[in-house]
Amino acid sequence: MKRIAVLTSGGDSPGMNPAIRAVVKKAIYHGLEVYGVYRGYEGLMDGDFRRFELKDVGNIIHRGGTILRSSRSERFKTEEGQKVAIDHLQKYNIDGLVVIGGDGSYRGANALHRKGVKTIGLPGTIDNDINGTDFTLGFSTAVNTVMEAVDKIRDTATSHERAFIIEVMGRDAGDIAAWAGLATGAESIFVPENITAKDKMIDRLNKGYERGKKHSIILVAEGIGTAEEFASYIKEKTNYDTRVSVLGHVQRGGSPVAFDRILGATLGGKAVELLMEGVSGKALGLEKNEISIYDYEYVFKEKPKHPIQVLCNLAIELSI
Ligand code: ADP
Numbered sequence: 001m002k003r004i005a006v007l008t009s010g011g012d013s014p015g016m017n018p019a020i021r022a023v024v025k026k027a028i029y030h031g032l033e034v035y036g037v038y039r040g041y042e043g044l045m046d047g048d049f050r051r052f053e054l055k056d057v058g059n060i061i062h063r064g065g066t067i068l069r070s071s072r073s074e075r076f077k078t079e080e081g082q083k084v085a086i087d088h089l090q091k092y093n094i095d096g097l098v099v100i101g102g103d104g105s106y107r108g109a110n111a112l113h114r115k116g117v118k119t120i121g122l123p124g125t126i127d128n129d130i131n132g133t134d135f136t137l138g139f140s141t142a143v144n145t146v147m148e149a150v151d152k153i154r155d156t157a158t159s160h161e162r163a164f165i166i167e168v169m170g171r172d173a174g175d176i177a178a179w180a181g182l183a184t185g186a187e188s189i190f191v192p193e194n195i196t197a198k199d200k201m202i203d204r205l206n207k208g209y210e211r212g213k214k215h216s217i218i219l220v221a222e223g224i225g226t227a228e229e230f231a232s233y234i235k236e237k238t239n240y241d242t243r244v245s246v247l248g249h250v251q252r253g254g255s256p257v258a259f260d261r262i263l264g265a266t267l268g269g270k271a272v273e274l275l276m277e278g279v280s281g282k283a284l285g286l287e288k289n290e291i292s293i294y295d296y297e298y299v300f301k302e303k304p305k306h307p308i309q310v311l312c313n314l315a316i317e318l319s320i
Contacts, residue, residue, distance in 0.1 A: 001032065001096055001275055001276050001278065002033060002093070003033040003034070003092070003094050003096075004023075004094060004095065004097065004275055005034065005035040005089070005092075005097050005098070006020055006036060006037065006068070006099075007036075007037035007040050007041070007043065007068060007098075008040060008068045008069070008070045008101060008124060009040035009070055009071065009072075009099060009100070009104075009108065010040070010070060010072060010101040010102045010125065011070070011101075011102060011126070012064075012065050012138075013125050013126045013137055013139075013141075013142075014065070014126075014138045014142070014252075014253065014256035014257075014260055015137030015141065015260030016066040016068075016070075016124045016137060017060040017063050017065070017067055017264070018060075018061050018137075018261040018263075018265055018268070019100050019122055019124065019264035019265075019267060019268040020060070020066065021057040021264070021265075022264055022265045022266075022267075022268025022269050023098050023271060024054070024057045025054065025057060026269045026272040027272050030272065032272070033051065034051075035052060036050050036067075038068055039068075039070065040071040040072075040101070041081075041085065041105075041108050042071040042073045042075070044088060045073070045076060045081055045085045045088070049092055061261060062256070062261075063256075064141070064252075064254045064256060065253065066100075070101070077108075082111055082115060086112065086115055086116075086117060089117060095118060095275075096119070096120070096280070097109070097112065097117060097118065098119075098122060098268070098272070098275070099119055099120070099122070100122045100124040100137070101121070101124050101125070102123070102124065102130065103129070103299070103300070106121045106130075106283055106299055107296075107300070109296065110281065110297075110300075113280050114281075118280035119280055119281065120275060120282055120283075121284065121299075122267045123135075123136040123267075123283070123285055124137045125137070126138040126141070126169065126176065127169065127172070127175065127176070128175035129170075129304065130304060131294075131298070131299045131300075131301065131302055132285045132304070133285020133286055133287060133292060133304070134288070135285075136285075137260055137267070138252075139260075140259040140260050141255075141256050142169070142251045142252070143176060143179045143180050143183065145247075145250060146166075146176060146180035146251060147183045147184055149166075149245075149247055149250070150180060150184040150219070151184060153217070154217060157215035157216070158215045160215075160241065161214050161215060162215055162242065162243050163205060163215065163217075163218065163234060163240045163243070164215070164216070164218065165218045165220060165231045165243070165244050165245075166217065166218070166219050166246075167220050167222055167226060167227035167244070167245070167246040167247065168219060168221055168222070169248075169252070170192065170221035170222055171192070171221075171223040172192055172223055173221075173223070173306075174194075174223070174224070174308045175308060178311040178315070182314060182315045182318075185318065185319055186218060186219045186315055186319065187204055187205065187216045187217055188200075188201040188204060188216075188218045188319075189219045189312045189315050190220045190224045190225070190230065191223075191308055192221055193308050193309065194309055198230070198233055199237075201218065201230075201234075202237045205234070205240065206238070207320075208319075209240070211320075216240075218230060226246075227245065228244055231243075231244045263286060266286070267284045267286070270291050271284060281296060283298075
């Protein structure tokens with residue numbers, strides 16, 4: 001293994017830059033040449049490669065997003081697209097590729113692996129929806145971003161004695177809602193993994209107000225419905241002054257928190273080690289505080305078994 005490359009693909013996440021930095025520095029430390037591939041698989045097919053030196057990853061450890069930029073590519077899903085990409089890799093004599101992205105990006109990395117390109121996948125997504133890892137790169141930062149936003153909303157909710165329904169990201173996974181809900185003392189959390197009865201939310205709202213609560217915070221992961229839908233339901237059943245806030249893309253940006261930087265460093269470094277050993281076709285993660293190494297197929301087999309419901313139930317118990 002003499003020359004490797006790194007790309008970021010799919011939805012960006014804070015933590016991608018620390019991971020790129022780790023891949024580049026670890027590779028150079030061990031005498032490898034390393035290339036940055038711009039714009040994910042689109043750049044791989046266009047030959048948008050650049051030799052990276054240490055200075056190219058200077059001053060990026062604290063930056064959100066990805067300096068390599070990212071893309072979604074239908075063309076890469078075709079045999080023809082993958083062939084063009086492999087031709088470019090061969091032209092540059094690149095023996096190994098680190099792919100940082102979500103589940104879709106792993107499918108692309110798997111396709112390359114099956115065609116003989118050595119690839120290692122790192123879980124770069126805020127959603128925490130990748131099997132085989134307790135945490136993905138960017139998830140912790142997103143939870144912190146939501147927590148800070150909800151803290152601010154709570155101030156105004158208290159002043160005006162309002163119920164706030166806050167919609168957060170998470171189409172299939174309620175991890176952001178569950179973690180942020182627990183961190184902010186939310187009264188109710190609605191996640192795609194479980195349709196908690198809405199009438200219980202009304203019960204809890206009523207009891208809270210009877211006890212003298214001045215506000216209510218309800219977190220809704222986008223995959224279970226919109227904040228507007230939940231607000232309409234509350235308005236139908238109660239007289240509470242209700243407001244909606246949809247946090248949106250603010251959740252995807254921002255400087256990575258310490259945990260995401262460390263996860264990026266750890267997994268980025270490990271990816272290079274594995275490529276140097278000739279390993280390919282593996283997705284890396286962190287499970288029970290150990291680096292986990294799985295075949296892509298294992299990751300695709302099922303959704304992660306994170307304890308979302310346990311967190312949601314606890315949040316309800318603690319919001320009395
Ligand atoms: P994420 O990686 O965040 O889940 P996507 O699902 O959009 O984001 O996947 C990123 C890219 O990975 C896609 O745009 C496509 O180029 C590539 N990809 C997804 N699925 C496949 C597949 N089955 N075969 C090859 N490439 C794929």
